[in-house]
Amino acid sequence: MTLPTLFVPHGGGPCFFMDPAGGQPDPMWRPMQAYLAGLLASLPERPKAILMVSGHWEEPEVALHMGDGQPLLYDYYGFPEHTYRLSWDASGAPDVARRAGTLLRGASFPVREESARGWDHGVFIPMMVMVPEADIPLVQMSLRKDLDPAAHIAIGRALAPLRDEGVLIVGSGMSFHNLGARGPQVTPVADEWDAALTEAVTDPDSAARADRVARWEELPHARFAHPEAEHLLPLMVALGAGGDGPAVLDYSDHVLGWAVSGYRFG
Template sequence: MTQPTLFIPHGGGPCFFMDPDGGPPDPMWRAMQVYLAGLIDSLRERPKAILLVSGHWEEAQVTVHLGDGQPLLFDYHGFPDHTYRLSWQAPGAPEIALRARPLIEGAGFPVGVERERGWDHGVFIPMMVAVPGADIPLVQLSLRRDLDPAAHIAIGRALAPLRDDGVLIVGSGMSFHNLRARGPQVTAVADEWDAALTAAVTDPDPARRADRVAAWADLPHAQFAHPREEHLLPLMVALGAGGADPAVRDYRDVVMGWVVSGYRFG
């Protein structure tokens, strides 16, 4: 059965796991945790594998991870000691990476290969919530460092055939990501940005949708929402892989004063 594609929020650092005794997160993050915890059950069929693009991995050219059993990369700073001992031991999916590579190359993009890099927190933090049993193989794909939105949409389109084989394609980022702007004074502006982004993402015409999202920088408050857009670019891959399928916003909440959304294609 064909899987949908998703753009999910991955929160802030180890936000869902701040209690050393395993208790619930700060109430601010609970709605996001509930959303992530329900992702797999919300699918028509359990995925055979996950291909995930995180806003925390960039390379000069798009790169596939061929490793298996890789460690976690604790690429956050200033959090409690126990958050650097978290564990998520899902198997890698090098066979999916080897299928993804020629698909992307066939669309005209050179593809690098990586075997040693650990999964960053854009992978393991949301996946520890979504797949707590760590029993779905996962392969990570990098962003291109140029952050070209049209190129990332095209890369997503190239990956779309994987969906027919039960691979869930996930973009992991944040729809709003300005670390210097926090608190209730930000919410009104963040809401205007979110409404404009959501209107573009959910445009029922697939070609127009892609054009509008590729031109994200022209939307209201775009540069305020994303002073640097690496956390938005995983959306482009998910959108491209979603093809002509209907797009919906299936998550919205306010955290740290930010309006944050998640999207599903198909």
């Protein structure tokens, strides 16, 4: 069975785990938490492994992590002390990493392998919600530092065969990511950007979809929504890997005054 691909929002820092007693997060984050918690049940079958690309890892060329992501990389700042002791101890998936590397090299993409870097919060925070038992192996893949949209769509296309091999491909980022712009005054602009992005991402013509999303900077308020593009680029990988199948809006809500969306492909 062919698995879909996903672009999911990973929230802000350890947003789902701010209560040291393990209670509910701030109400603002609960719909996003519920969406992430329901993703596994929404799939046609349980993945054998996950390949995840986060907006928090860039390398000059694509890098694949061959280890188990430990110790975790707590790459957020100014949060309560207990959030630097969170754990998600899934096993790595070096076999999937090697297979992904073979696919990428076959598509003429240079690939580097490494085992020292811990999984960043763009991986372990959403995975703690989505796979709380940490019982699905995971491999993290980096973005390419040039953040070229068309290249990342092509990288996704190269990885598409993994979907028939029980691997769930997940892009982890945020559809809106301007940390300096928050509050209700931002919402009208964020809504206009989100509507334009969603229209492009869900274009029923897959070729037009890829072209429109690759030209994301032409959408209204694009560089306001993303002063830097790293949180949007995981979307390109998920879209490319999703192939010619349907693309749907999987999640939509508001946090921090931002419209935030998640998408499913294939």
